[in-house]
Amino acid sequence: xxxxxVLLANLGSPDNTDEASVRRYLDQFLMDPYVIQLPWVLRRLxxxxxxxxxxxxxxAEAYKSVWLEEGSPLIVxxxxxxxxxxxxxxxxxxxxxxxxxxDIESELLTLVRxxxxxxxxxxxxYPHFADSTITTSIELAKEVIKKxxxxxxxxxxxxxxxxxxxxxxxxxxxxxHLEQPYDHLIFSYHGLPExxxxxxxxxxxxxxxxxxCCQIANPAHATCYRHQVIMTTQRFVEKANLPAEKYSIAFxxxxxxxxxxxxxxxxxxxxxxxxGAKNILVICPAFVTDCLETLEEIAIRGQEVFEQxxxxxxxxxxxxxxxxxxxxxxxxxCKQ
Numbered sequence: 001x002x003x004x005x006v007l008l009a010n011l012g013s014p015d016n017t018d019e020a021s022v023r024r025y026l027d028q029f030l031m032d033p034y035v036i037q038l039p040w041v042l043r044r045l046x047x048x049x050x051x052x053x054x055x056x057x058x059x060a061e062a063y064k065s066v067w068l069e070e071g072s073p074l075i076v077x078x079x080x081x082x083x084x085x086x087x088x089x090x091x092x093x094x095x096x097x098x099x100x101x102x103d104i105e106s107e108l109l110t111l112v113r114x115x116x117x118x119x120x121x122x123x124x125x126y127p128h129f130a131d132s133t134i135t136t137s138i139e140l141a142k143e144v145i146k147k148x149x150x151x152x153x154x155x156x157x158x159x160x161x162x163x164x165x166x167x168x169x170x171x172x173x174x175x176x177h178l179e180q181p182y183d184h185l186i187f188s189y190h191g192l193p194e195x196x197x198x199x200x201x202x203x204x205x206x207x208x209x210x211x212x213c214c215q216i217a218n219p220a221h222a223t224c225y226r227h228q229v230i231m232t233t234q235r236f237v238e239k240a241n242l243p244a245e246k247y248s249i250a251f252x253x254x255x256x257x258x259x260x261x262x263x264x265x266x267x268x269x270x271x272x273x274x275x276g277a278k279n280i281l282v283i284c285p286a287f288v289t290d291c292l293e294t295l296e297e298i299a300i301r302g303q304e305v306f307e308q309x310x311x312x313x314x315x316x317x318x319x320x321x322x323x324x325x326x327x328x329x330x331x332x333x334c335k336q
Contacts, residue, residue, distance in 0.1 A: 004119045005092040005111040006334050008082060009104060009137045010289060012097035013072035017063045023056040029099045034136035036256075037196065046256070059292075066295040074291040077321045078125075081289065081330075084322045088331040092117070098137050105144045112152050119153040121334060125288050127166060128228040129159040130192055131200070157333060161228040165332060167235045169325040174283055174317045178240055182315070183277040184247065187236070188265045188298060189229045190286040191251035193258040197226055226261060232285050252284075253293050265298070266305050273309035280306065283317040288326065290319045 014025035030036055030047045038046070063072070070076045075097070082095035092115045096107035111117050122141055126133040138156055145152060160166045178185075194208055200223040201207035207220050214227040221227040233249055236242075252265040265282075272280055282302060284294045299316040306314040320326035 002118050003116055004121065005094065005115055005117040006085070006089065006121045006123065007094045007096060007104075007108060007111060007141075008078070008085070008330075009096045009098060009122065009124045009141075010074060010078045011133065011291070012099035012101075013074045013291070014060075014063060014100060015072075017060050017067050019056045019060045022060045022063065023052055025100050026056060026059065027052060032099075032132070032136055034131045034139075037131070037193075037199070050256075062292060062296045065300060066292060072291075073295055074289055077289045077319075081322045081327065084324075084327045085330050085334070088327060089334045091121075091334055093334075098133075098140065104137065104140050108141060108144050108150075109148065112150055117152055119155065121155050121157065123157045123330070123333070126286070127159060127161045127232060127288070128189075128225050128286060129161075129223050130225045131196060132192070134159065159228060162231045162235050165329040167232070167239055169320055169323065169329045170232075170285060171236055171239045172325045173320045173323040174240070177281055177315060177317045178242075182279050182281045184272050185242065185281045185283065186265065186268055186272075187229075187233045187247060187249045188252050188282050188284050189249065190284075190293060191254050191260045191264075192225050193256075193260050195258060197224055197261075200224070229286065236285070252297060266302070269302055269305050269311070269314065270309040273306055273311035278312040279315075280311065280313075281315050281317055284319060287319050289321055294319060 012025070012029070014021040027047060030051060031043060033040070033043065036043045036046065066073055068076050078095050082093055086093045092111055094107040094111045096102055096104040098104065108120065111120060122138065124134045124137045141154055144150075145154060197207050198204075201220040203220065206213055206216075206218045207224055208226070214221070214224065214230045229249065233247070237247060248268060250263050250265040250268040251261040254260045254264065269280070282298050284298060287294055294316060302316070303314045
């Protein structure tokens with residue numbers, strides 16, 4: 001019987017909240033050609049001259065506002081997910097980060113060498129396809145295998161944005177919040193530059209060429225982030241039986257001057273407050289694990305934006321983290 005293991009992969013986090021740690025993390029993250037899709041020289045100039053001089057200080061303060069005694073929320077919750085999954089499967093389970101530590105190389109080598117693994121099920125923990133998340137993680141895993149001449153087969157889980165078990169886990173994890181009175185629910189997805197989407201459209205004539213392009217069947221949807229987040233939202237509202245006027249989609253976490261997907265989450269929050277909404281919910285399905293982008297950007301800054309615009313209470317629906325239904329879903333994928 002083939003000896004198998006599971007390697008989960010998340011985005012990553014600085015090792016600490018000091019500026020030096022945050023600067024190292026941002027440099028590694030932003031210099032990835034799948035993240036800033038420009039030639040190396042231009043990417044280096046942008047990161048070194050426009051980002052690293054100021055952003056590490058602001059980001060360090062943001063991390064401090066959500067840091068746990070055990071460390072980064074993303075790392076802590078990811079490790080808890082790994083432990084919960086390990087209790088449900090007999091296969092060895094690893095947890096790696098694309099940036100920072102524990103890194104993909106060390107985790108993959110540990111699985112192979114300690115357990116004599118012949119096949120790895122690699123699960124990037126991103127429901128929706130993007131080069132800046134899924135492609136970069138898979139390519140790095142392949143590079144590690146090639147670099148160390150490992151005799152191991154790498155199988156990957158495809159984007160699971162509309163799989164029934166994922167949708168059910170997402171709905172169940174949010175159910176207690178949906179049962180409470182609220183005015184509106186925002187599905188806030190991580191933003192993406194429009195060029196990342198149009199660049200993957202082989203025809204060059206479909207993605208973002210019309211307002212309803214994501215509703216028109218097309219092969220480009222296999223790698224279209226915008227289409228996939230719309231499908232996640234549609235499947236969620238169907239399962240949760242939400243009326244159309246109770247929810248909307250927005251995109252957060254913009255960086256730089258490129259044109260990003262609209263509408264912007266903070267703008268949507270202000271619009272809702274201006275329309276008289278006093279109590280709103282925000283769910284972030286692009287993330288399966290709570291992190292800086294959910295805990296600080298939405299729960300803290302989002303609340304401030306909402307209050308300043310005349311709203312009262314903004315509630316972040318936590319990510320699935322180690323919710324039992326999500327752990328069960330992952331365990332079932334591991335057993336297939």
